[in-house]
Amino acid sequence: MEEYNYKAINKEGATISGSIRGDSYSKVLQELESAGLQPFYLSKANGQERKKSRGEKSLSFSPNKHSSVLLFTKQLANLLKAGIQLDEALDIIINLFKESPFKEVIRKVSESLKGGRSFASSLADYPEYFSNTYVTMIKAGEESGYLSLVCRQLVDDIEENYRLRSHIITSLIYPIILIVFSILAVLIVLLYILPKFIYIYESYDQSLPLPTIILLRFSSFITENGAAILLFFVLIICIFWLYFRTERGKRNLDQVLLNMPFIGELLYKLYVSRITRALGVLLKNGVPLLKSLKIARNITGNTVYSLAMDELSLQVERGNSLSLAMGSTGVFPDLSIYLIGVGERTGELGNLMTEIANDLTQEYMESLDRFLKFFEPSILILMGGIIAFLVFAMVLPVMRINTIM
DSSP: OEEEEEEEEOTTSOEEEEEEEESSHHHHHHHHHHTTOEEEEEEETTOOOOOOOTTOOOOSOOSSHHHHHHHHHHHHHHHHHTTOOHHHHHHHHHHHSOSSHHHHHHHHHHHHHHTTOOHHHHHTTOTTTSOHHHHHHHHHHHHHTOHHHHHHHHHHHHHHHHHHHHHHHHHHHHHHHHHHHHHHHHHHIIIIIHHHHHHHHHTSOOOOOHHHHHHHHHHHHHHHHHHHHHHHHHHHHHHHHHHHTSHHHHHHHHHHHHHSTTHHHHHHHHHHHHHHHHHHHHHHTTOOHHHHHHHGGGSSOOHHHHHHHHHHHHHHHTTOOHHHHHHHHSOSOHHHHHHHHHHHHHTOHHHHHHHHHHHHHHHHHHHHHHHHHHHHHHHHHHHHHHHHHHHHHHHHHHHHHHHHO
């Protein structure tokens, strides 16, 4: 057994520190939590770095930007839940972080807060760390008085986003490498190898087969207009990037993505699962429905669903049921609406929201896995077909020449 140093919040909301012996990091953490403590710092007493096992929670303060924001939000949620005031909680977190650019950001946020600005507006000064969705959620938490719950929901969302992104990136590494090398192979053939074959073709007075003619013309077009083509694509990317940064462009992009085959279905399940999960957490913790809807408004980051949540809030405020209001928006699945109606009648709305979120998350992951399993062999077949066509088009005239000779 090894000795660990810890700092935690006890049931009275006081900050305590001490040491404890245990077999592993996760077991020590579990023991502290079972004792009614909320640990926000835990490390080996000998100061040695430890390797984290996969899926294990971490209380170390990594300099990585994503990890820093996640750990900051997690510690803030724990401290606020323990009844510590926001300004004091920020001071505690500042003292725990090692010197880094992120620690300086939190220090400036704390100074801004003490200067009379809101927490959300202080965070908004640092968009490189805190996204618009993050800031909007914090603002909703401040205004509603449920900042601790909002921070906990943000932690869950950040962790879920990280898991999804890691899963997608891991699954796409091989196809992306395959695409990159295939494109390089095609360019090498078109720009360097094919021109050498042209001299062989021209040395014999024979008509070239159609595949070879197509290949030669395409190669000639790329060679003569390569710079113009590159400039055109760069210009198009810049125009779209600037347009999608506008409010109208962002709304149109969100709508287009939701209407895309398969991708729209994935986003549909992802967004509804996030909304229902957030509503489930808030409702089960006693937050009124109308406030819950306003807090969950921007949790997806999708303007289509943000506007739909505004409509829900408006109709609920007018006295309509949540299920009836959801049915009028057209962006929630029928089964979810039915279950929410059942929850309204039975008084189990929070629990049913959580069940809906779990079911949709599982469906989303299964759909994503099916897509990724289909994507990899599809790319392999496509790239293989392109390279096979190049080889066939180049070798076919040579085979004809050999046949004639």
